[in-house]
Amino acid sequence: MGIFRSTNPTVWDDVDGIIINEQSPAANIQGAAANTAILVGQFERGPVNELTTVGSIGEFQEIFGADNDFSGNKQLKNKAFGVLKIIRAAAAADVAATYAVVDDDPETVLNISAKYSGLYGNSLQFKIEDGTVSGKKYTFHDDNSTAVYPDEVYDNITIVGKTQAQLNEIFGGSNLMSVTIQAGQATAEEPANIAFTNLASGTGGTVADSDYQTAIAIAEQTSAGNVLWTDKYNTAIRGYLKTHLVNAPDKMVILAPDSETETLANTITDADTYRDTDGRIIYAFNHLKTNIGGVDVWQSPAPWVASIISLTSPHIDPAFAENVKYTLGASTTYNKLNRANFVSAKNAGLACFEVDADLGIKLVSGVVTQISNSSKLTILRRRMADYLQDSIAGFLKNYQNAPNTASNRADVKAAILAWDNGLIRDGILPADSEVSGGLARQVDSESLNTDVSIGLGYFKLLYKRRIFSAMRYIVLTAEIGETVVVTEGA
Numbered sequence: 001m002g003i004f005r006s007t008n009p010t011v012w013d014d015v016d017g018i019i020i021n022e023q024s025p026a027a028n029i030q031g032a033a034a035n036t037a038i039l040v041g042q043f044e045r046g047p048v049n050e051l052t053t054v055g056s057i058g059e060f061q062e063i064f065g066a067d068n069d070f071s072g073n074k075q076l077k078n079k080a081f082g083v084l085k086i087i088r089a090a091a092a093a094d095v096a097a098t099y100a101v102v103d104d105d106p107e108t109v110l111n112i113s114a115k116y117s118g119l120y121g122n123s124l125q126f127k128i129e130d131g132t133v134s135g136k137k138y139t140f141h142d143d144n145s146t147a148v149y150p151d152e153v154y155d156n157i158t159i160v161g162k163t164q165a166q167l168n169e170i171f172g173g174s175n176l177m178s179v180t181i182q183a184g185q186a187t188a189e190e191p192a193n194i195a196f197t198n199l200a201s202g203t204g205g206t207v208a209d210s211d212y213q214t215a216i217a218i219a220e221q222t223s224a225g226n227v228l229w230t231d232k233y234n235t236a237i238r239g240y241l242k243t244h245l246v247n248a249p250d251k252m253v254i255l256a257p258d259s260e261t262e263t264l265a266n267t268i269t270d271a272d273t274y275r276d277t278d279g280r281i282i283y284a285f286n287h288l289k290t291n292i293g294g295v296d297v298w299q300s301p302a303p304w305v306a307s308i309i310s311l312t313s314p315h316i317d318p319a320f321a322e323n324v325k326y327t328l329g330a331s332t333t334y335n336k337l338n339r340a341n342f343v344s345a346k347n348a349g350l351a352c353f354e355v356d357a358d359l360g361i362k363l364v365s366g367v368v369t370q371i372s373n374s375s376k377l378t379i380l381r382r383r384m385a386d387y388l389q390d391s392i393a394g395f396l397k398n399y400q401n402a403p404n405t406a407s408n409r410a411d412v413k414a415a416i417l418a419w420d421n422g423l424i425r426d427g428i429l430p431a432d433s434e435v436s437g438g439l440a441r442q443v444d445s446e447s448l449n450t451d452v453s454i455g456l457g458y459f460k461l462l463y464k465r466r467i468f469s470a471m472r473y474i475v476l477t478a479e480i481g482e483t484v485v486v487t488e489g490a
Contacts, residue, residue, distance in 0.1 A: 026411055027398040029419035032390035034226055034383060035082030037310040038251075039303070040089055040215045041072030041231030042207055044146065045116040048090045049218050053083065058148075062175065064088065065120060066146040068293050071231040075303040078290045078329025082310035085225055089207055089215035090117060097121030097202025100182070101128070103189040108182045110159065110191055114199055115178055120144055121202035124176055128194045131156040136190055140176045143198070149175050160190060209236040216240050220248040226386070227282075227309045229254040229302040238274060245280050250390070252280045252368075252382060254305050260287035260298040260334040264341055268348040271369055275349070279370040279382045285345060286337070286353040288330035288361065298334055301353055305363070314383035315428045317470035318351070319366035327353075327361040347371070351379070366470070384467045392416060392463060404454050406446075412461065413445040420465075430468055440466040 005020045006012065012019050038051070044065025046052070054060040060076070064086060068074060072088070094117035101110040114121025127139040135158035141151050152174055159167065164181050171179040177199075212230060219228055228244070230237055233256045241253040255274055257267050264285065271283050284301035291297075308318045308326045316323075333353050337345070342364050345352045349369035355361055366379045376382070395415060402408050420441060423429040432440045441464060448460035 026415065027395060029391055029395040029415055032387055032394055033083065033223070034314040034387045035310045035312075036085060036225035036227075037081050037083070037306045038085045038087065038219050038225040038228040039072065039075055039231065039306070040087045040212060040219070040228065041070075041075055042090070043070050043072040043086070043088050044144075045114075045118050045120045046086070046088045048088050048094070048117060049215050050087065051218055051221060051224055052086050052088075054086055060084075060086070061146075061148050065144075066148055067120075067144075074292055074297070074299065075229075075231045077292045079303060079307040079326065080311060081307055083225075084310070087215045087218050089211050091205030091207050091211055092214075093203065093205045094118055095201065095203045097124060097199035099126070099197060099199045101191045101194070104192050105189070106192065107189075109189060111180045111182060112199065113178050113180070114202055115174065115176055117202065117204070119202055119204040121199050124199045125196045126177065126194075126199070127196045128191055130193065134158065136193075138171075138179075139196075140174060141196065142176055152176060158190065209234065209240075212237050213240045216244050217247075219244065219251070223250065223390075224248070225251055226383070227252045227254060227306050229256075229306045231300075231303075233300065233302070234258050238270075242274050242276070242281060245276060245278075249278065249280065250386070252282055252309075252379070254302040255281060255283045255369075256300045256302040257285065257287075264335060264337065264345060264350075267350060268344060271348045271350055274369050275372075276370055277373075277376075279368040279373075279376040279378075281369045282379060283350050283369050284353075285335075285350045287334040288327065288353060289332050289334070290330045296331070299330075301351075304330065304353070305351060308363070309379070309383070313428060314387040315380065315468055317366045317378065317380045317472075319363040319472075320470065321359055321362060324356075324360035324362045330361050333361065349377075365472075378470065380470055381467070388463075388465060388467075391419070395419075396461075399459070404457070404459055409445040409449070409459065409461075412459075413443050416443050416463065428468075430466055434468075435466060 003018045003020060007021055044067040046064040052063060054063065096114045096117040098111055098113040100108045101112055103109045112126050114124050123144040125141040125143050129137050131137045133156045135156050138154040138157060139151055142149050154170060157170060167179050228251055238255045241255060244253060267285050274281050274283060282305060284305045286301055287298040288301060288304055289296055290299050304327055308323050311326055333355050337354060342352060346365040346367060349367055349371045351367055352364050353361055354364050367377050368379055368382060370376050399408060399412060420429065424431045430440045434440060442462065444462040448462055453460060
C-alpha cells in the first residue's frame with residue numbers, strides 16, 4: 001500500500017497504510033502597513049482615477065511626468081515619503097491625442113493614440129517606414145521637453161489580417177501610445193510610410209472640484225493607505241475629504257487652508273466644520289517656503305505632514321523634535337506665530353508648523369480636529385490604534401470559520417502575546433514596568449465568550465493596551481539663587 005496524504009482524520013482508518021498528516025505552522029501576526037501616503041492631484045500624464053504605487057522618483061516621472069508646472073509634481077519636491085501612492089485627478093472631458101493612419105488608397109487603417117489623456121500627447125510623435133526584413137517599422141518618440149522614455153521601435157511588423165487582440169500583443173507594452181484598428185476595417189492593407197508626425201487633438205481641461213471628488217473616492221479601497229492629502233484645497237475639497245472617512249474609516253486625511261494668506265483666525269473658525277469622533281482628520285496650518293526649479297514658492301503644509309507620517313513609526317509623535325530632518329527642504333513659514341497663537345491653534349485642533357531657532361521647522365502640536373475627547377486628541381494615538389487593530393485583525397483572518405475550540409482561542413491569544421512582546425522589545429509599546437499600579441496590557445480570549453455566544457458563531461476577543469504618550473509638556477522646576485542651600489534628601 002502506498003503512502004496517503006490527508007489532513008482529514010475521518011479517512012485515516014479507511015485502510016491499512018501510511019498516512020502523512022502535514023500540519024502548517026501556526027500563523028504569526030505581521031505588522032500592518034503604517035507608512036503609506038496617498039496623494040490626489042494633477043499631473044502631466046498617467047492613469048486617471050487609479051491608485052498607483054510609485055517606488056522611486058524615476059518611476060514617478062515615467063508614469064506621471066516630470067513637468068514641475070503641475071501642482072501634483074510640486075507636492076513631492078524637497079521631501080521624502082515612505083510608501084507613496086498616486087491618484088491622478090483629471091478633467092472629465094480630457095481627450096487623448098490621436099492620429100488616423102492611412103494606407104496607399106488612402107483609407108484609414110489604424111488609429112495611434114497617446115496612452116494617457118491630456119495635452120502632453122500632442123507632443124508625441126510616430127514614424128512608419130519599411131521594415132528591416134519585412135512589413136513595417138514603427139517608431140514612437142516623446143518630443144516633450146520633460147520626456148523620460150527613450151524611443152520605442154517595433155520592427156518587421158505586419159498588420160494585414162491581424163485582430164485587435166494581436167495588435168495589443170505587439171504594441172501593448174508601449175509606455176507612450178496605443179494602436180487600434182479603424183472601425184469597419186479588417187486591416188486588408190499595410191499603412192503608408194510617414195515621417196515623424198505629431199499626434200493631435202489631445203485636450204486637458206480645467207479640473208473641477210467634482211473631479212477631485214471622483215478621484216478621492218478611488219481611495220475607498222480597503223487598506224489603500226494610511227494618510228490621504230490633495231494638491232489643492234478649498235471648502236468643497238475639504239468637505240470631500242471629511243466625507244471620504246464615512247466610506248473609508250481606515251485612514252487619516254489631511255486638510256489645509258486654500259492659500260498661505262489665509263489667517264489663523266479664519267482657519268480656527270473653519271476647523272469647527274471638520275470634526276469627527278475617531279480623530280482621523282488633521283488640519284495643518286502655516287504654509288512653508290521651499291525652492292522649486294530655482295524659484296521660492298509657498299507650499300501647503302499638508303504634504304510636509306504626510307511626509308513625516310509616512311517616514312515615522314506610528315508610536316512617534318509627528319511633533320517630535322527629531323522630525324525636523326524631514327522639513328529640511330523648507331526654509332521658513334509664512335506666519336510667525338507667538339505662544340498665544342499656538343495655544344489657540346492647539347485648542348482648535350490645528351497642527352501648526354513653527355520655525356524653532358534651535359531646531360528648525362517643526363510641528364508644535366501633533367493633534368487632530370477631534371477636541372471633545374482628550375483621549376483621542378493626538379495623531380500618535382490614532383496611528384497606534386490603527387496599527388495595533390489592523391495588525392491583529394489581519395491575523396484573525398487565518399481563523400475565519402475555524403472550529404471555535406478552546407485550543408484555537410488559546411492559539412490566538414498566544415500569537416497576540418508573542419507579537420506584543422516583540423513590540424515591547426522594539427520599544428514600540430510599553431512593558432508592565434512602565435505602569436504604576438497596574439498592567440500595560442490585557443489579552444483575554446475567554447471571559448467574553450459564553451456557551452450561547454459560541455453556539456451562535458461568535459469568538460469575542462478582548463485586547464486592552466497602553467501605548468506610549470509623547471513628552472508634550474516638559475516642565476523644568478528650577479530654584480537658583482545666591483541663598484540656595486541643598487541638603488541631603490532635600
